Each structure stands twice: as structure tokens, then as C-alpha cells.
Amino acid sequence: MSDTKIIFLGAANDLLRRAMQADNLSGDPVQMIEDAVDRARIMAIQGKHAIAKVMAADDLTMRVRRWNALNAKAFRIYFGLDDNEERHINRVEGRLAKTLERLDKVIKVRVRPQFGPHSGHCKPGRSAYQASGSLGARRINLCTKWFTIEDPDARAAIINHELLHAMGWKGYTQDKKDASGNKVYGSVAARLLAVEDPQKANKNAENYEQFYRYLMHRVSTLGRPGWKGIKSDMDAAIALPDNTMHFFHHGRYTVYRGGLGVIGSGAIGDGHWKNLRGPFDAALVHPHNGRAYFFRGDTYHRYNLSANTLEKTDTIGRVGWHGVPRDLDAALIHPKNKKAYFFKGIHYYRYDFSQEKVDKTDVIGNSGWKKLHGYFDAALVHPGNHKGYFFVGRRYYRYDFDKRAVDNLN
Numbered sequence: 358m359s360d361t362k363i364i365f366l367g368a369a370n371d372l373l374r375r376a377m378q379a380d381n382l383s384g385d386p387v388q389m390i391e392d393a394v395d396r397a398r399i400m401a402i403q404g405k406h407a408i409a410k411v412m413a414a415d416d417l418t419m420r421v422r423r424w425n426a427l428n429a430k431a432f433r434i435y436f437g438l439d440d441n442e443e444r445h446i447n448r449v450e451g452r453l454a455k456t457l458e459r460l461d462k463v464i465k466v467r468v469r470p471q472f473g474p475h476s477g478h479c480k481p482g483r484s485a486y487q488a489s490g491s492l493g494a495r496r497i498n499l500c501t502k503w504f505t506i507e508d509p510d511a512r513a514a515i516i517n518h519e520l521l522h523a524m525g526w527k528g529y530t531q532d533k534k535d536a537s538g539n540k541v542y543g544s545v546a547a548r549l550l551a552v553e554d555p556q557k558a559n560k561n562a563e564n565y566e567q568f569y570r571y572l573m574h575r576v577s578t579l580g581r582p583g584w585k586g587i588k589s590d591m592d593a594a595i596a597l598p599d600n601t602m603h604f605f606h607h608g609r610y611t612v613y614r615g616g617l618g619v620i621g622s623g624a625i626g627d628g629h630w631k632n633l634r635g636p637f638d639a640a641l642v643h644p645h646n647g648r649a650y651f652f653r654g655d656t657y658h659r660y661n662l663s664a665n666t667l668e669k670t671d672t673i674g675r676v677g678w679h680g681v682p683r684d685l686d687a688a689l690i691h692p693k694n695k696k697a698y699f700f701k702g703i704h705y706y707r708y709d710f711s712q713e714k715v716d717k718t719d720v721i722g723n724s725g726w727k728k729l730h731g732y733f734d735a736a737l738v739h740p741g742n743h744k745g746y747f748f749v750g751r752r753y754y755r756y757d758f759d760k761r762a763v764d765n766l767n
């Protein structure tokens with residue numbers, strides 16, 4: 358039994374069975390729906406906890422800081438931030454609260470086949486929809502496609518998406534369209550909407566669906582397992598040719614070695630990184646000249662590792678690094694194509710060393726970097742296993758370049 362009371366509409370079990378048969382599906386549909394609604398409720402509780410931590414801050418400045426940083430930056434990523442910060446945060450809080458309230462009440466579910474006279478609006482490609490009109494509130498139509506979705510979090514988050522449509526403020530939670538008139542579905546489109554029109558993202562059911570999924574990511578965290586002794590919210594990270602990895606937190610560095618863990622730490626300039634001053638935004642080692650490059654704002658520093666000296670400081674893009682944006686989040690060298698990848702917000706910039714310019718830019722996860730969401734604190738390629746590590750808050754995502762996939766996300 359589910360915590361939420363679910364009423365199955367329209368000769369419930371018979372319709373369910375027929376709908377499943379029509380599309381050749383097996384499994385216990387009632388159980389699947391009950392499990393998904395329970396999971397949707399857990400998501401809603403997590404969402405409420407997350408926003409409560411933001412709201413608990415003493416003043417708006419601190420609240421905005423938490424909004425941008427907490428929960429692996431889930432709020433920042435999926436809702437952006439409007440100029441009216443207070444109103445923006447309050448509205449998300451209100452909608453997250455309402456989602457949980459809905460799940461504490463009765464919800465009505467109707468299952469429909471994808472084809473035939475009972476299909477309703479379950480046109481091909483659609484997995485669920487919210488009926489409009491006076492009977493629409495809290496009534497969810499699940500199409501048989503929904504039962505084919507493998508990820509239980511994805512099935513559950515769709516329930517919350519549909520509940521968002523039933524918030525009752527007319528027009529507010531209808532699916533939003535992007536600049537080219539396409540409905541915003543999926544993580545890439547939702548994250549883009551949060552950048553381009555945070556107010557729309559705030560009202561868009563899909564952004565809540567994707568927010569809940571991201572919040573629930575079961576991914577490794579610093580120290581569990583690996584990276585023991587590395588503090589969260591780092592500024593930058595770099596893997597050096599001597600197989601050590603350096604993590605930077607404001608004016609300090611921590612040296613980490615695979616198999617050994619933390620083997621040293623200190624103030625930048627003291628022992629390591631003479632004449633450099635943090636904080637840095639991003640860092641990498643140039644694959645051709647072997648120099649370390651540190652990026653900060655619109656500036657870069659070139660550092661000679663064998664001579665242990667700062668060689669050069671210049672503006673990004675003036676001489677070299679053409680097309681690389683300022684205020685980066687993270688950078689690394691791709692071990693396969695040997696190009697540099699710069700990450701900023703939800704975007705990546707691929708830098709080609711032979712052309713000496715950025716030759717591709719896209720949203721992270723759209724063409725490449727699947728299952729990564731951006732807003733990283735730091736990134737590097739581990740010199741031992743040659744996998745990419747992307748750090749965001751306490752989380753880290755491990756990226757397998759052979760499989761072209763995140764491999765520590767269950």
C-alpha cells in the first residue's frame with residue numbers, strides 16, 4: 358500500500374490490464390504505480406528539506422549563497438536565479454511545498470494505452486499527461502510508455518511533473534516553450550531554460566521533474582569511497598605529470614596521490630606554486646608544452662613545473678586560449694582526443710590545440726558528457742585510471758572515456 362491514497366479511475370484493473378496488453382507489457386501495473394507514487398513522495402520530502410536549508414539562512418545574501426551552492430547546486434542548475442532573488446526563491450519554495458501537499462492527499466490515476474480508442478492524449482512519445490478542466494486537479498493519466506521507463510526515479514519524477522500541472526494557478530505550470538517554440542522536455546532543455554528565462558523555469562513542471570531527479574542522484578561523495586581528506590567546494594584541481602593531484606581551496610592546496618591519499622598540503626606559494634595566488638577558477642597541464650595553466654577571472658597564469666616558476670600572466674584570449682570564456686568552473690585535457698575542455702555553468706567549450714581556438718561549444722550532456730549537469734567546482738583526469746572526475750559540492754561524478762559515460766551513478 359502507498360502512503361498516498363491512489364484511486365484508479367475507470368474500471369481500474371481491467372483498464373490497466375487491457376492497456377498493458379495492448380502494448381505488450383508485463384509486470385504488475387498497480388504495484389508499479391504505488392511504488393512510483395511512494396518514491397515521488399520521498400522526492401518531494403527531499404525537495405522540501407533542501408529548500409528548508411536555504412530558507413533557514415538569516416538574510417537574503419546568505420540565502421542566495423545557499424541557493425547557489427547547496428544540494429550539489431540543484432536549485433541553481435534547474436531554476437537559475439531571477440533578478441528578484443527573494444521572490445524567485447519563495448516561489449520555488451511554494452511549489453515544492455505544494456507538491457508534497459498534493460501527495461499527502463488523494464490522487465487519481467488513469468492508465469491509457471498508447472493507441473486505440475482509449476488512448477486519450479497518449480500520443481506516441483508521451484508517457485503521461487494531466488487532464489485539464491475542473492476534474493483535472495490531481496488526476497494523472499499514465500500512458501503505457503510510462504511503464505517501459507526503466508529508471509524508477511524517472512517514473513516517479515514524472516508523477517511530480519504531472520502534479521505540478523495541477524497546482525491550480527491557471528497557466529502557471531503549463532509546459533513552457535523555448536525560444537524556438539518547442540516544449541521544454543528533458544534535462545538539457547530544462548537547464549537551458551533556467552539560464553535563459555529563470556522565471557519560466559520557476560513555473561515549468563519539467564524543471565521540477567529534472568530537479569527532483571538530480572536531487573536524488575545516487576552518486577559517490579568525497580571520502581565515500583575515495584578522495585578521503587579532500588574538502589568539498591574546491592576552486593580548482595589539476596593532475597600533474599608526476600601523478601600527483603592538487604586541489605585548491607582559496608589560498609591553499611592539498612596534494613593527493615592515488616593509492617596513498619593526501620600526502621601534503623600548504624598555502625599556495627609555500628612549498629608549491631611559487632609566486633601564484635589563489636583562488637583559481639580552473640587549471641590544467643598543457644599536453645604539448647607541459648606547462649600548468651591556472652585560470653582566474655579573465656586572466657591565466659603559465660607555470661613551469663620543472664623550474665617551479667611562474668612564467669607568464671596574460672588575459673585569456675589575447676594571446677592563446679581564443680574562445681575560452683572568463684570565470685570558468687573547471688577544465689581538463691580529454692585523454693582520447695587530447696583537446697582541452699573548459700566548463701562553465703551548463704556549457705562546455707572544446708579547445709583545439711592545433712587550431713589554437715575553441716572549436717565546439719554545447720550544453721553539457723547534449724552531445725557528450727551525458728549524465729553530467731554542469732556547475733562543477735573542479736575537474737581532472739586521474740593519472741592512475743585515466744577517468745574523469747567532476748566535483749560538485751560533496752558529490753563527484755566519475756566519467757569513463759572509453760564508455761563515454763558516468764560510471765558511478767546508480
Ligand SMILES: [Zn+2]
Nearest residue numbers: 518522532562
Ligand atoms: Zn507536462
